[in-house]
Amino acid sequence: MSSRKYTKNYFIPPIVDMSWTRKEYPAKAPVWCSVDLRDGNQSLVIPMSIDEKIEFYKMLVKIGFKEIEVGFPAASETEYAFLRTLVEKDLIPDDVTVQVLTQSREHIIKRTFAALDGVKNAIVHVYNSTSVAQREQVFKKSREDIKKIAVDGAVMLKELTAEAGEKYRFEYSPESFTGTEVDYACEVCNAVLDIWQPNSDRKAIINLPSTVQMSMPHIYAAQIAYMSQNLSYRDNVVLSLHPHNDRGTGVADSEMGLLAGADRIEGTLFGNGERTGNADVVTIAMNMYALGVDPKLDFSNMPEIISMYENVTRMHVYERQPYSGSLVFAAFSGSHQDAIAKGMKWREEEKPEHWTVPYLLIDPKDIGREYDGDVIRINSQSGKGGVAYIMEQKYGLDMPKKMREDFGYCVKSVSDHKHKELLPDEIYNIFQEVYVNIENPLSLIDFKLNKTADGMRDGHLHLYVNGQEKVLPARGNGRLDAVSNALQEQLGIRYSNLIYSEHAMEIGSTSRAMAYIGIADEDDNTSWGAGMDTDIITASVKALLSAVNKMAKIKTIMVLK
Structure with missing residues (x-):
C-alpha cells in the first residue's frame, strides 16, 4: 500500500458564507425521498419482484414518505409494470408523489410518460455526469459539451411534458457532483433552471449527489452551501442531497448538508445502495428525533419495518446498525x-x-x-x-x-x-x-402459632427433617421469630443477622406473596432463601427454611436435642 497513489479529487468551493456552521441541528425535517425501489433495488443480488416492490412501497407510504422514487420505467418491463400496477390498483395516495428516473433521450422519456399515465403527482428526474474524471475518461467532452447535454435534456423534457399536456415537476442531477468544479456545477444547474423557469407553483429540484464520496463531510457541506447561495431562482428551487457512503459518512454528509442549505434528502431506509450504499434515512431521521425535532417519518414499529425489509430484499440489518440493529440498545456490561x-x-x-x-x-x-x-x-x-x-x-x-x-x-x-x-x-x-421453597433437608408441613396474653406467639412447627416428620415447640415475639427460635433451639442450627423483606407479587398472579431472607452462619457466610405462597406468613417461613437449607453446614450441624 502506498498513499502516494492518491490525491484529492474534489474541489473547494469559491468564496462562500460559512455562517451555517454555527447551527446545532436542522430546525425542521427535510423533504424525504426514498430511493429504495430504484437505487436500493438495483444494488440487490436478486432484484425485488413486482409483489415485493409493492410490499416495500406500501411500507414506505405507511412510514410517511411523501416522495418515492419508484424506478426507471423505461429500463425494463418489470420497472414499467410496477409503476403501472401502482396506477391501476390505485395505490398512490393524493399526497404522495412518485419519482421516476430517465435519460434525456426522446424515446426513453416518452416511454416514461406512458408509464406515468394517470399519475396525479410525479417528478421526472434527469441527469448527466459532470465530473472531471467522467468528462476526460468516459465522454471525452469539454465543459461546454457537457453543459449542452444537460441543457438539451432540460429542453426536451420541458417540450415533451408540454406536448403530453402534463405538469410534471422536474429534477436535475449533475451526477458525480462531488468530482465536479463547484462553480461549473452551479453554472450547469443554472443553465437547466433557465430552461425550466421554476415558480412557486411548480418548483424544480436540483439534486446534488455525492455519487462517490471524495471529501470529509464539511467539504461536501461547503459545496452545498455554495450551491444554495448561488443557484438562480433559489426560492423556487428545492435543493436536494443524494449522498452515497464510500467513506462511511453518508449520514454526516446529509446532516451537514442540511445545515448548509439543503431542503431535501434522497436515501434508503437502512442505507442499502450500490457499493457501500446510500444515506441511511432511518439514522438521519432518528438523529433528528433524538434532538427533539419531529422527522415526520414514523418508525414506531421498527421490528415490523426490519422484518419487511429483510424479507423482500434478502439483506440483513446489521446488529449494531444505529437505532435499528437488534443489539444497539443492549447492555451486557x-x-x-x-x-x-x-x-x-x-x-x-x-x-x-x-x-x-x-x-x-x-x-x-x-x-x-x-x-x-x-x-x-x-x-x-x-x-x-x-x-x-x-x-x-x-x-x-x-x-x-x-x-x-x-x-x-x-x-x-x-x-x-x-x-x-x-x-x-x-x-x-x-x-x-436456587432460592425458592427449597425443601431439603427441612420441609414445612404446617405451623400453628397463637397470640398469648403477654403478646408473644406460642405454638408448634410441623415439618419433615431428613424425611422424618417432627413437631417442634415454637415461641417468640412474632410468628417468624417463633419459627426461627424453634429451628435454633430444637435442631441446634446456629445463624444470625437475619435480613428479611417481602412483597405482594406485582406481575402475574396478585394472590401470591414473595418473601426473602438472608442469614449468616457461625463463619459469617450468608445464605439466601426465598418463599412463595398465597399467604405472606407462610411465604416468610418457607423463605427462612430455604435459607437454612442452603447453609453450607446444615447437614452436619442438624442434630435433635
Missing part, C-alpha cells in the same frame, strides 16, 4: 446495566419532562423495542443491577440489595459455564431452582 436500571427507576420517581437515561440516547419503546429483551441482556459480563432489573420488571421480584449481588454472581456463573446469553425465563428458572 454490569456497570452499564446498573446505570440504566437506576436511570429508569429515577424516571419513575421524578417523572422528568425529557429523556436522560444513561447509555440510552432514546427510549427504545419509541421504536417498538422492549427493555427486558432489547436493553438489559444477561451474559457472563453482566452484573447484579441488570439481573435484578429483569427480575423486577418482568416477574415482579424485588430482591433485597445484598441478595441481588448473590444472585448476580450465580447467574454470571451459569452464563460463563454455558458460554451463552441467558434469556429472562432462564434467569427466572435459575432463581426458582
